[in-house]
Amino acid sequence: MIIYGTALLAACHLVGIYLGDLLGKLLGAKSNVGGVGIAMLLLIFCRLWLHNKGHLKHETELGIGFWGAMYIPVVVAMAAQQNVVAALKGGQVAVLAAFAVVALNACIISVINKMEVHEDVDNVKNVATHQA
Amino acid sequence: MMEMLEKLMISNALVFAFAFVGIIMLLSTQLAKRLTNGRVHASAIAILIGLGLAYWGGTQTGGKMGLADVKLFGGIGLMGGAMFRDFAIVATAFEVHAEEARKAGLIGAIALFIGTVVPFIVGASIAWSFGYRDAIAMTTIGAGAVTYIVGPVTGAAIGASSDLMALSITTGVIKAIIVMVSTPALAKFLRLKTPRSAMVFGGLAGTVSGVSAGLAATDRKLVPYGALVATFHTGLGCLMGPSVLFFATKALVG
Known part of the structure; x- marks a missing residue:
């Protein structure tokens, strides 16, 4: 199901940003430290792991791929609010x-x-x- | 009639934003094809249109959020806000070749470090030459030259005044916009071709918004590599700004 992919993406996003906040607090940085980067790494590892286990269905990939493809339009919207x-x-x-x-x-x-x-x-x- | 239409757009703000950005993309794709013969990337034109609309929105409302401050375009604020931006950036990681990213990990980290220290020194020095001679002002402006989030976070931590913070945010925003606009034109000079070069770029150019838009307008395939490094930029800056960099500045100018 497509939602599995989107849910996996959402889970990685949330866990990554939470870890980034935690890391920021730990280091006394008063900000998120690399949350999005950590989320990206989590997603990369999840993909490798699921792929090796043979659990990665095409439909699941679509649920992530859509958001990756929405990236440029989102950036245009971001530019419009600078x-x-x-x-x-x-x-x-x-x-x-x-x-x-x-x-x-x-x-x-x-x-x-x-x-x-x-x-x-x-x-x-x-x-x-x-x-x- | 008009009132009904306006109400519809406001109560369906995000959906309207999707349609509106779709039209911008369509327009910029046609412009890229017809006017520049495909030489200028459609995304680059779309981003420029976005910035132009942001200017228009800013002059209309006097707000800080560009087009998103115009009531009708509130959905743009949600679509291009931090939540959707980060969600879409994380999604691009799905296309990353883990091996390529790992190989360039070290050089990416080095670039990140240089990309924090060098902008700070340049920013602080220029602040000094303009007569901002105290450590707090120099640090706040220097931190703004790292990213527009590092600036105010650092300024708040070391007790800078609000006009200094505004100046520091402005420095960061101008930097992000220059990176967005100039990256496609400078791509050859920057040798932006490989995942590794994109990671170096992400570390040095700083600001997630500048890097992500700049790479999107240059080569969409490079986006996740640059973003992977750039997202650590703000964190590292906020870490070093109020601490090491502030103390170093203080030691230098007293």
Whole structure:
């Protein structure tokens, strides 16, 4: 049944966020620490476990897949409720800080991701020398 | 007649939101195909339309929730609120290849750490150069540059004034919007191609909303990997902001 999938998703969501709250309290962070991430990991483990047991029916998967596919429309709705007016009026400090952070982070991301290509090249080289 | 229609939409707010967002998606798919020949992702256009509507809503009502503050569009607030957003993000984890995520786990964690410390330093430094010389103001603005939730949580913890908190939230919101809008255009420069690169991006770019919308507009397949890391961003920021980062700032500026 489709609802099994949606219920599994809901259970992972709730348990994950609860654990995130708990972790936040434990660490004194005054916020949720990685609740959604924990929920995602739970769902990944549940899928692997159910799949190995042969309990994962196509219908069950549909109950989760639907919500995954709703993701982009939900993000559009999220964009539609940002405080864009305040952001555009935000004052020089806010605008400058935000731009500087994004620009610098973009460079760091680019550098780190560049290393990935190098690793791949190295691996290919290693394989090549190995074969030679 | 109009009154009846309005009543119908308000009492079926969420259902109306589904239909309304569906129309935005349809419109943006057509625009992407016809105007840009498929070069710009339809989701990117849809997100821009969303932000545009948020601006319109904000000027109409003077509220903080964009279009969701307009009575007729209350359902947008529910559909795009934290509950549905997180539910849909968790659902995308179903598509994650566990092996890929595990392989990039360490680099994701490193990116997360850099993505918390670097924005803080940049934000705090710019605050300093604008004359915010005390540790509380610098920390609050710096934390806002991490995410718009870390800002106020940190500010509240260290006793910042409300105008500082507002400035810090604004910094975070602007950052999220820049990430949303610029990611598809910068995808090549950022080398966003693999699950690993998406996890690095999720750790460094910060803000779940920015990362999730940015990746959605770039390549839908990468969303769960970026989101998996980005969702730890706020937690780590709220953890480090009022503690390590505040003490470090205090030690530096007194």
